[in-house]
Amino acid sequence: MASQGESSPAAIEIVQTYLKAQDGDDEAKKKFEDEFVIGNPETHVLFEVANRAYKLDLEGLIDIACSKIAFGIKDKSPEWIKKAFNIKDDFSAAEMAEIRAENAWAFED
Numbered sequence: 001m002a003s004q005g006e007s008s009p010a011a012i013e014i015v016q017t018y019l020k021a022q023d024g025d026d027e028a029k030k031k032f033e034d035e036f037v038i039g040n041p042e043t044h045v046l047f048e049v050a051n052r053a054y055k056l057d058l059e060g061l062i063d064i065a066c067s068k069i070a071f072g073i074k075d076k077s078p079e080w081i082k083k084a085f086n087i088k089d090d091f092s093a094a095e096m097a098e099i100r101a102e103n104a105w106a107f108e109d
Contacts, residue, residue: 010041011048018053018061036064043072043084 014036021032041049046069053061073081082089091099100107 008045008048010045011052014041014045014049015052015056015058015061018058018064022060033064037068043069046072 018032018036021028046065050062050065050069053059053065073084076084081087089096
């Protein structure tokens, strides 16, 4: 895994493959989308692809990457999502217990 500030070779390859596909015909574009959707890049690679696509203003790749990220977090627990996105809790244990009690419906299985 690439450390913070380093580029992931997998993410670079995905962006380059996307750009090459955009120079091709509709079949090349469809092939890229199918392979990307079927492929299973690691979560950090997907985040980097989405970030690079945003910085390069590649709207189509942003859509594809974000859709794949959204599908990957669908039905995941809040704890899993916090870990995947490196989100720190801003609430104390007591505050979190109060929030869970007030919004019990949101924490039901």
